[in-house]
Amino acid sequence: MASLDDISVTEIKGVGNALAEKLAKLGIQSMQDLLFHLPHRYEDRTRVVPMGSLRVGDVAVVEGEVMKTDLVMGRRRSLQVTLKDGSGFLVLRFFHFNAAQKNQLGEGTRVRCFGEVRPGRAGYEFYHPEYQTNPPPMPDASQATLTPVYPLTEGIQQPRVRSLCQQALKYLERHPIKDWLPAELLADYQLPCITEAVKLVHSPPAGAPVHLLVEGRHPAQQRLVMEELLAHQLSLLQVREQIQAREALPLLPTGDLTERFLEELPFKLTGAQRQVMSEIRQDLSQPVPMLRLVQGDVGSGKTVVAALAALQTLGAGAQVALMAPTEILAEQHYTNFKGWLEPLGIPIAWLSGKVKGKARQQALEAVASGEARVAIGTHALFQDEVAFNRLALVIVDEQHRFGVHQRLALREKGVGGSLAPHQLIMTATPIPRTLAMSAYADLDTSIIDELPPGRKPIETVVVPDSRREDIIERVRSACREGRQAYWVCTLIEESEALQCQAAEVTAQELTERLSDLKVGLVHGRLKAQEKADVMAQFKDGELDLLVATTVIEVGVDVPNASLIIIENPERLGLAQLHQLRGRVGRGEQASFCVLMYHPPLSMNGKARLQALRDSQDGFVIAEKDLEIRGPGEVLGTRQTGLMQFRLANFERDKGWIEPIKEMAPSLMKQPRVVDALIRRWLGEKIRYGDV
The missing domain is CATH 3.40.50.300 (P-loop containing nucleotide triphosphate hydrolases)
Structure with a gap:
């Protein structure tokens, strides 16, 4: 029997090529994609609200009689329809309308409409509300259901997506969704099977607990949240496996360069810096690529730790690349490293977008020949023409400004193209522990949680x-x-x-x-x-x-x-x-x-x-920020699509993070299950592992 993954959305009546193209922008190609295009909230259209009780920002259903209909010639021509219901009145305003609509909304007509209250010239207004003239009676409370609201793309309206999802649900009778999670796991957490969960979330039955659905805490939603968080975790573990499937050059510490460097430093390392350094030293001496995230608050001395990691690499006769997201930051690293390493006789190359012509050619040649032992720059270091002689360590500053796939691209530039470079990622954006466990599941984490002495608050x-x-x-x-x-x-x-x-x-x-x-x-x-x-x-x-x-x-x-x-x-x-x-x-x-x-x-x-x-503590502040604004903002990834969830909400659902961390390793032994879950939740568009 064909699986939902194999059935194209064009099977649905009315989905032609043009609509299929728009749906593809939402990542929807198969019937399974459509069923997993889940509502991100619900509207309660189950009761009519008196107009007199409305407040700005309310989203509500109102019903009343048309008092008058006017054509208003302002900066933009609009149709202004005034409704009354005994408790007050409300203006419906349409900027796009036709003569038929104007006639349909004549004086005395009964109208039920749904919209968001905005302040207007004539009092409270609804702009372009959904409406019905001469509506049927409202269903009684026991029959009333919530209305799902879906993420949209240009050219597709909410009612269209609703109707498509309702049609897709009919396929579930003949093609249930494959449940990839073990039955005993679902029983442990008292969660429904996947098919039941998807049905309920798209089409909540009458009498379903409204408050649980609105808050995203209904067991059916939590069943999907758990699977979505798990798919993200597995995708990152898969990235880790892909990188660590390649060998790395073991960089055994020789100590000579390090000692000379530490002697010249005008300050002593803090205990936290020494602790993180010993974790890095251990990682670098293994034949498996290091994947370590160093978090440190503003001014905690991450750059010195990066320099020490670089010196261990250089002492072992290999090259280092340091990449930062902006010219300003990259240049600052260049200045610091130059001041520290050139006195030790280590030449450094500078490669950013603005290095052009002859200077660029010389820098490329110095890196390719191995004459430049350290290359510092922006993402220009990723470009194909940048070839290294013996690259064994990549240091990435502010990793969340780069996609995971960009880090994966660097593994091809390792020694001889076959050994993967070690990776040290630094961030001055303190990341709450719960978020780090999920967002950086592919990385080991070290924290520099001590400021150098003398730093005043x-x-x-x-x-x-x-x-x-x-x-x-x-x-x-x-x-x-x-x-x-x-x-x-x-x-x-x-x-x-x-x-x-x-x-x-x-x-x-x-x-x-x-x-x-x-x-x-x-x-x-x-x-x-x-x-x-x-x-x-x-x-x-x-x-x-x-x-x-x-x-x-x-x-x-x-x-x-x-x-x-x-x-x-x-x-x-x-x-x-x-x-x-x-x-x-x-x-x-x-x-x-x-x-x-x-x-x-x-x-x-x-x-x-x-x-x-x-x-003054960045971690305390980050926890508070996560609580208030959510993970896409905290990680700075709202633009990149990374960590964009369909249903999961980090603050609400952080209770799942520990259990998922425990579930994931045993599932990793079943590649078919891992691939299916990642495909279901992340689609083809954000396969973290794809370069």
């Missing part, structure tokens, strides 16, 4: 923007005393163009107000070289104040900067604010971070800024 103050004058004066006095300051403009969900414009306006205003100071500006629309030049001027003390968008978030090191002002901090996540705050406090003097918000603050906003004021 940064004092954080929260002030409304009505005190802008005082803050400008504070900047003036700090800079007059010979220190430097950052002023960060945030406009997060707006376009980049608006963000840059806001920074330009602020820079202009501050230049006029602080005419005795030198003010610089960096934002995302500047060319990489222009950005780097301004950053270099700031680092060299030629600028007193740097106005920036959030491009300065990670890793920029200016010890003389002791004050940072962040405008509209309520628009950013906690982890990002913590990263920005870490731009100061890198020198000897006391440092300050001013969070200048625009009132009124929501409860959520207050809680977040309070958390930042109360704690």
Whole structure:
């Protein structure tokens, strides 16, 4: 019998080539794909809400009589239909309409509609609601069911997806979904079989517990959540297996270079750095590729640990590649490593997008011949033309800015193309333990949880923007005393163009107000070289104040900067604010971070800024951030598609993470099951293991 995986969605009546193409954008090609395109929330359309009790933001069903219908000629022509129901009235507004619609919604007509309440010129409004004229009676409470809401793509409306999913459910009678999980496992957790779970989630029966479904805690949803989290875990373990199936060059520590390096360092390693170093030393001496994530809060000294790992590799006669996500960060690593390693007689090559022509050719030749022992750059290091002589260690900074597949691409550049390089991944974004266990299941984790002695805590103050004058004066006095300051403009969900414009306006205003100071500006629309030049001027003390968008978030090191002002901090996540705050406090003097918000603050906003004021610990802040905003934001992967779940919600479902960690290894012994689960939940579009 054909499986659901083999039946194309074009079997459904009304699905022609054009619709099939749109569905493919959602990753839907087979009937199984359609059944696993799950509703991400539900709407309660089971009761009519009196218009008088509506509030802005409510999503509700209302029913009433048309009082009047008007054509309104504003900036955009619209059809305005006023409904009343005895408790109040509501305006339905249509920007796209035809004459038939206008006639259908004539005075006295009874209309039931569903929409979201917005404030409007004439009171509360629904824009383009779904509606019925002269509707049938509402079903009684025992017959009422919730309405599923599906993720959409351009050109497909919600009712269409609903109807397709309902039609797909009919196939389940002849083609039940294959349950890949052992029956005893489901019995242990009292979970339904997969077919029952999928049916219930798409089509909740009358009388199903509304609150459990709305919160995502119904056993049928939890059955699917568990399997989805398991599929993600298995896909990452598969990546690990693929990388570790290749041998690596064992790099036995010789100690000579390391000792010379440590003698020259102006400080002693912290206990945490020594502990992490011994874990790395052990990994590097094995014939299996190291896969280690080093997490460390801002300023905990991850770069020194990376340098020590590099020295162990170099001592064993092999090459090192260090890759960072931005030109600024890569250049900073280059400067640090050059200062540390060139005195030890180790040549370093610099390869980024902006190294062109002859300089690029020379760098490529030095790396290919082995003359350059260390190559540092951006993702330009991935390019095919970059060939290494004897690459045995890859250091990746801020890994979540790269896809897993990019790390996999690097394994082809190992010694002789057959030995995989060891991988050391560093991040200054503290990741809550639960999230790290899932998001980085392919990696062993080390944490540098101790700041170097002498690092002073940064004092954080929260002030409304009505005190802008005082803050400008504070900047003036700090800079007059010979220190430097950052002023960060945030406009997060707006376009980049608006963000840059806001920074330009602020820079202009501050230049006029602080005419005795030198003010610089960096934002995302500047060319990489222009950005780097301004950053270099700031680092060299030629600028007193740097106005920036959030491009300065990670890793920029200016010890003389002791004050940072962040405008509209309520628009950013906690982890990002913590990263920005870490731009100061890198020198000897006391440092300050001013969070200048625009009132009124929501409860959520207050809680977040309070958390930042109360704690300097990135891990505590990351836990709070996860609670408030979810994993895609915390990992910075909302754009990449990584860790984008259909049903699972990290905060709600973190109770599954430990059990899944225990289940996964035994399932890994059954490749057919692993492949089927990954195919079902991750589709072809995010096979983590595919390069």
